[in-house]
Structures are given as C-alpha cells and as structure tokens.
Amino acid sequence: MLYDLKAKIIKNKKLTPSIYYLELKIPKLAGKLIPGQFLHVRLLGTTDPLLRRPLSVNRIVNKNNVGIVYKVVGKGTYLLKEMAVGETVDVLGPLGNGFDLSKIENNKGPVIFVAGGMGIAPFVFLAKYLRVKKRKVIAFVGMDTKKELVVIDELKKLGCKVKVSTDDGSRGFKGYVSDMLEKYLAKPQTRIPKPYIYACGPKPMLKALRDVAASYNLKGQVSLDEMMGCGIGACLGCVVKTRNFTEQGAKEVKEIVYKRICKDGPVFDINEIIWED
Ligand SMILES: Cc1cc2nc3c(=O)[nH]c(=O)nc-3n(C[C@H](O)[C@H](O)[C@H](O)COP(=O)(O)OP(=O)(O)OC[C@H]3O[C@@H](n4cnc5c(N)ncnc54)[C@H](O)[C@@H]3O)c2cc1C
Ligand code: FES
Structure with a gap:
C-alpha cells in the first residue's frame, strides 16, 4: 500500500x-x-x-x-x-523494490557493500538487517574527499568492516571505490568464499563495478540513482534499458526490456542493466 x-x-x-x-x-x-x-x-x-x-x-x-x-x-x-x-x-x-535479501540466504560468503558518494545512504538500514542475520559485511565506501565521509561510524557500530577511498587521497585508498574493491578481490585469501555485492552510487561507478564483478564472477545488486518525476511508475521519466536472460545464470540474452527505475527498481541485478547506451 x-x-x-x-x-x-x-x-x-x-x-x-x-x-x-x-x-x-x-x-x-x-x-x-x-x-x-x-x-x-x-x-x-x-x-x-x-x-x-x-x-x-x-x-x-x-x-x-x-x-x-x-x-x-x-x-x-x-x-x-x-x-x-x-x-x-x-x-x-x-x-521502490528495495534490495532482494533472499539472494544471500543460501550464500554463506561475506556480503560486500559498495557505496559511492550519497550512495552510502541506504546501507545503515541494510547493515542493521544483516547484523540480525549475523552476516559478515565489508563496506567499501568512496567519497570525493574525507570532509564528505558520513555514516561510516554507524556502519562500524553495526559490525561492518569499513574500507574508505577518496578521489583526492585525503583518507584511505586514493582513487575510485571500484579500484579499491578490485585490489581487495585480487588478494588470494579474499577469493573464497565468494562475496555477494550490494551497491549504490553514481552510474559510472556502478558500471565500473559491473566489470570488476564480472572478472571475479561475483553476483550482486545495484541501486540506481536517477532524476525522477512521479516516482510511482506513471510518467516514464526514469526508464533504463535492461536485458532479460533466457534462464537464471545464462549468458544468452532473451530480450531487451525497458524498466522504470522508480517502480521496477531502483535495485537491479548487477548484470541486468545495459550501461553502454
Ligand atoms: C532512488 C533514489 C534515492 C536517492 N537517495 C538519496 C539520498 O538518500 N540522499 C541524497 O543526498 N540524495 C539521494 N538521491 C538523489 C536526490 O534525489 C537528488 O540529489 C535530489 O533530488 C536533488 O534535488 P535538488 O532540488 O536539490 O537538486 P536539483 O536542482 O534537482 O538538481 C541539482 C543538480 O543535481 C543533479 N541531480 C538531481 N537529481 C539527481 C539524481 N537523482 N542523480 C544524479 N544527479 C541528480 C541535477 O542534474 C543538477 O545538476 C536519490 C535519488 C534516487 C533516484
Ligand atoms: S519517475 Fe515517473 S515513471 Fe519513474
């Protein structure tokens, strides 16, 4: 309702x-x-x-x-x-649909948050839920500069291990959050068990993340940020091009589908969005 x-x-x-x-x-x-x-x-x-x-x-x-x-x-x-x-x-x-939490029920690996800029916003709520479920969470947080770092203390209090990147190098890893994640995943000890990703942030970050996830064969979901009109699926002002696969986990694309970020999203499977357009 x-x-x-x-x-x-x-x-x-x-x-x-x-x-x-x-x-x-x-x-x-x-x-x-x-x-x-x-x-x-x-x-x-x-x-x-x-x-x-x-x-x-x-x-x-x-x-x-x-x-x-x-x-x-x-x-x-x-x-x-x-x-x-x-x-x-x-x-x-x-x-909006919210994050699909059923996807991690049978996956016992760690959960990874990837947040860029104000994409950090939904993760306190998600971290609280995962704490109740006793899941190990590593939060990769990227900001322009350390002065804009917010919410990370709350994430730490909720048991998340927090790794910070800043574009200007004023705190943590200097560079993009997707590059910081890539470096983390490249370490042999972090390859098994496979983490599941929840991400939110600007489109270029999510697109880079899709590539990182693909190289390590990781699954996950991304929450898209888009300017909105009605917010309830009526004006078609927030449409994104997506692909439907022939079956779960398949590589062959069955059809191209236009979806409304406000109503069908903002959360989508990491491989569903066609970023190239
Ligand atoms: C599902 C969803 C959840 C969001 N959650 C948060 C949140 O928790 N915290 C938060 O700070 N922001 C969030 N945003 C972004 C927020 O909605 C916009 O920053 C806000 O609408 C800007 O309104 P404004 O009138 O201040 O700026 P405007 O005058 O409308 O815009 C100012 C500038 O920001 C750009 N802009 C506006 N909206 C967006 C957008 N959605 N994405 C990218 N650029 C935009 C415009 O192009 C313009 O350059 C969310 C967006 C979406 C779609
Ligand atoms: S904002 Fe109107 S359909 Fe999404």
Whole structure:
C-alpha cells in the first residue's frame, strides 16, 4: 500500500558543510519499509520545486521515526536544509523494490557493500538487517574527499568492516571505490568464499563495478540513482534499458526490456542493466 502522509521534522542536523541528517516522524510508514526503498519528499507551501525529491531510507530509528541522509545539491535540498524541527513535509512511500535479501540466504560468503558518494545512504538500514542475520559485511565506501565521509561510524557500530577511498587521497585508498574493491578481490585469501555485492552510487561507478564483478564472477545488486518525476511508475521519466536472460545464470540474452527505475527498481541485478547506451 502506498501512503501520502504529512511528516513532522524531528531532526535536521548538519553532518558536514553540505550533508544533513533528517529525521521524520511517520508512524504509518516506519514499520513498512525495507532496505533499499526510498521516500518521495515534497516541500509544502512552494511550487518551486514543484516535483518531489527521492531520498533513500537511511535508517529506521524507532517505530515512529525514519532517518534520511541527504546532500544539498540544488534548490529542493537547499530548501529542505533550511527547514526547522517541528515543520512538516509531504512524504510518499514506501517506494521502490528495495534490495532482494533472499539472494544471500543460501550464500554463506561475506556480503560486500559498495557505496559511492550519497550512495552510502541506504546501507545503515541494510547493515542493521544483516547484523540480525549475523552476516559478515565489508563496506567499501568512496567519497570525493574525507570532509564528505558520513555514516561510516554507524556502519562500524553495526559490525561492518569499513574500507574508505577518496578521489583526492585525503583518507584511505586514493582513487575510485571500484579500484579499491578490485585490489581487495585480487588478494588470494579474499577469493573464497565468494562475496555477494550490494551497491549504490553514481552510474559510472556502478558500471565500473559491473566489470570488476564480472572478472571475479561475483553476483550482486545495484541501486540506481536517477532524476525522477512521479516516482510511482506513471510518467516514464526514469526508464533504463535492461536485458532479460533466457534462464537464471545464462549468458544468452532473451530480450531487451525497458524498466522504470522508480517502480521496477531502483535495485537491479548487477548484470541486468545495459550501461553502454
Ligand atoms: C532512488 C533514489 C534515492 C536517492 N537517495 C538519496 C539520498 O538518500 N540522499 C541524497 O543526498 N540524495 C539521494 N538521491 C538523489 C536526490 O534525489 C537528488 O540529489 C535530489 O533530488 C536533488 O534535488 P535538488 O532540488 O536539490 O537538486 P536539483 O536542482 O534537482 O538538481 C541539482 C543538480 O543535481 C543533479 N541531480 C538531481 N537529481 C539527481 C539524481 N537523482 N542523480 C544524479 N544527479 C541528480 C541535477 O542534474 C543538477 O545538476 C536519490 C535519488 C534516487 C533516484
Ligand atoms: S519517475 Fe515517473 S515513471 Fe519513474
């Protein structure tokens, strides 16, 4: 069931000069969300921006409150950061398919998170779930610079081993997170048992990750970031080209299918997306 609700701001706290933690009171939704889903947030009392903004569920705080971590990049997020505790936004959700957790039930290897930039947002919720399932998690987190590193302390508290890369080399591995993962996988001791990947981040990162996963024959899922219109599958403003295979694990492509990131995703099998277009 889809809810359109007014949500009171409980916290709207600066984490870095451009990244904020928003906590919303949405009791009707808090218990109905799964990791990898998102909320479509509309600012009230303005028509600019007119459209909602998609934001991932970062964490379920308690039975009433949901946490979001967002970066200020344009008008919508700028106005959001200006909002005070006690004010209200409109929230549509739950939206999106979320991560498919059944895929790791029979795979006893470690779980790998690969997060690029604000792609870090959904992983606290997922880490909490995997902690309950007692799964070993290694989180590979890539940011432009150390000043933007957020959420990694929460991941550590949830038992994840965290490996950081920064584009400018100000913290951890200098370079792309996909290259850091490649180096890790190249070590003989990390090849067995095979890890399963959950990833979220910008498209070039996910495409590079697909290549790394293919070289090590790893399975996984990627959550796509795309500008959205309706967020509910109606406007076709977020379509991505995908391939369907003849059967599970097969190499032969049966058909090309256009899917809506908001409704059929945002999470897809790592081999499903046709990045080349
Ligand atoms: C499913 C989903 C979940 C998301 N979760 C989060 C999250 O948890 N935290 C977070 O900080 N951001 C998240 N985003 C991205 C977020 O929705 C955008 O940053 C936001 O909509 C920008 O709104 P704005 O009005 O501030 O910027 P706009 O004025 O709309 O845009 C400013 C600039 O950002 C670019 N931009 C806008 N939206 C996107 C996008 N989706 N992908 C790439 N570039 C974009 C525009 O091209 C423009 O250059 C998510 C996006 C999706 C699709
Ligand atoms: S945003 Fe309208 S169909 Fe996806």
